[in-house]
Amino acid sequence: MSLGDDGYGEDDRHHVTRTRLPEGEVDPYAPAARRGRPSGRNLMTVVGVVVLLIAAIAFANRGGGDSTSDSSDDASGHGGKGVSTGPTAPSGTKPVEGKTGGIASGFAHSEQGAQSAAANFAVALGGDGMFRAESRHAIVDATHTADTAPALQKKLDEAYSADFLKNVGLAPDGSAPKGQTFVSRTVPVGSKAIDYGTDNATIEVWCTGLVGLAGQGSTKPVSQTWFTMTEKLQWVDNDWKIVSSTQKQGPAPVSGDDRAAGADEIANAVSGYGGFTYAR
Template identity: 60%
Template structure:
């Protein structure tokens, strides 16, 4: 993805367009594979040729699987507001993620956190958690994918999204990313698809709607001996449009752009076996502020 390129993950009724098969919705998340024209394979170690198609775009939401760099509070709050880490009603912006004294959510919808507060903190936590779920390897199997979409999205967009994703995750697509026809992983390999939020930012906040950006890094690929699609990293920012539905925040639409991307460090690339072992040993997180 070239810098500045933006993907539209809105639904068909909002002007969404098909785009890149690896964005935020599970492997479609921008833990995503950029597919070269005419090829659905995962990227190799080098940056692949960009393709404009994305499963998330086909569906009309991100994750997708997810906040931008924390910007200064643009709401014009006074020194007292800034010091306390709170903002006056109607203001937007971001403050460094820090303990708030509010306990993390305890309830779950399946394996996904739920019951977020109807405030900025709750909206940011929901956006980060949804980005993780929509960028997971579970998005590649039909049953678990449907459960994730049901748990993270506004019921008004779920049916169309489910149908779009079932079509997008075809046997041909799964084969191109190195998986079996049913989305399972070939014997001896470990499929990696993870979104890791780095920070969140509230762009707009109303009583029943919110726009939250999630700056994330992602991992995607096949780990293990004999893998021809090594695990690579990506950096992207997801902007989620959230709606307060049934006592919780749900995604109604989202967009995604590449970066901000840091300069690569001098770390030695791990072997395929080391990467597979790490994926098996280290689980993901539930994010809450």
């Protein structure tokens, strides 16, 4: 099997997801040091936080209807007749350059563009900005259709209540306790089109994430989550926007032999490493 200019064989090109890295980023696939396992007590704390977060998103999207649509055996990916469940091959289309409210925008009017939009929207909706009213409103406006955003804003304001924020360890305004850093970061692992039409698409984004409070004295340490977001997208005003979305837990892999980092190490990593712009 011959290798192409990018180092992949012809067969491998159909099984690769392309991620645009920040300038100067090092190889993310470099071997990492072997670490110890986190304690069972930390795991139970993690589960409690994860359930709270998923409950908030589920509440906010309640009444949005079924988040998936039927797919036929047709793998053409056009006309809403269903698409192949296989991974999308890199097409060479460059990641978007535009931004709306700090969120990538101006996606291609194609299946690849819809998947890229869904992945970037998952990052925004799973970020710490959702826990503060002002930034949450901006995120929802930037990612959802104009018809969807107002009602969703109201539901989210109810979901991210003072009681909910208190359970997560935050103040009523969404701020973290003094000396601690709140972490909520979503990282798409992969995506697939469940259905695709000219102006509508249903995309699933499989994600991992970090959530919790980093810092000395934290009772809710930062831990890893796994979940799948299903986004119904619509092509409006020359871009993809969300009509409705749902979230479910998993699929989660077996936990690795990684040593849990200290509170300061996690806090420094969160502030020192930026996020990505995703494209298929």
